[in-house]
Amino acid sequence: MILVADCSALVALSVCGSLNLLEQLFASVVVPETVYLEATQPDKKQAQALKTFLQGKVRQVNLEAYVFLDAYADAGETEAMLLYKQLAADKLLIDDKRGRKVAKINQISTIGSLGVLLVAKEKGLIVEVAPLLQQIEQSDIYLSPDLIATVLELAGESCNH
Template identity: 50%
Template sequence: MLIIADSSALVALVVCDALHLLEQLFDDVSVPQAVFDEVTVEGKPAAETLRGYLSDKVRTIDITDFVIAAEGLGQGELEAMALYKHLHADYLLVDDKRARKVARYNQIAITGSQGILLLAKHAGIIERVAPFIARLHASDIRISDRLTQRMLELAGENG
């Protein structure tokens, strides 16, 4: 299976020490050039880790005619959606609320950083999602409490 990743979800996976799960869940992980450029800016959180991890996963894409109703999205999100369409990927890894809405409108199958944790638990790769989610909450990454509760419920860890 192929997953195309956007920047915010990649950073979240690094922060909660779960980036390795992508390789265990998917045959191919790719990012567009704009996402690589966004996450590897010197001084940004996880820049060095992501530079090493993504160095052989970058693909270029012309975004013309691939994504509709995309006002307000960044270049990385647009390129990630276009790359998803161009490569007929299985999932788009994206956490941004607006980008997720546009992806759904464009009939793009999405998952987020917490969704990756849930997939990993169901695949038997990790035993619990709660420790990973706790690391996310301890960071500067904004996470919806409602989504977190839902993920814990789906993982059977809500109590």
């Protein structure tokens, strides 16, 4: 299975030390160059970890190949969606709500960073989701209380974290 990744979801997985799960769940993980440049900016806290993880995973995107229905996705998200189409990928890793809407309009199958954690638990790659959620929460990434409760419920874990 091919996974094309966007920046914000990669950062969330990096924050909780879970980038390796992507390689365990997907045969191939790739990003467009715009996402790579965004993720590895020197001012980003996770830049070095992402630079190491993304080595050899950057792909060029043919921007002229598609007419795309784009309702407010940023450049990285748009390129990730184009790369998904170019490669006939299986999943797009994306957390941004607006970006996910654009993906849905364009018949792109998505998974978020928390969805990756749930699948990893289901497959026995991790024991608990809650400690990883806490690490993400302690960074500057916002997770709504409702989202946290839903993820913990789906993981079969209590909400008392």
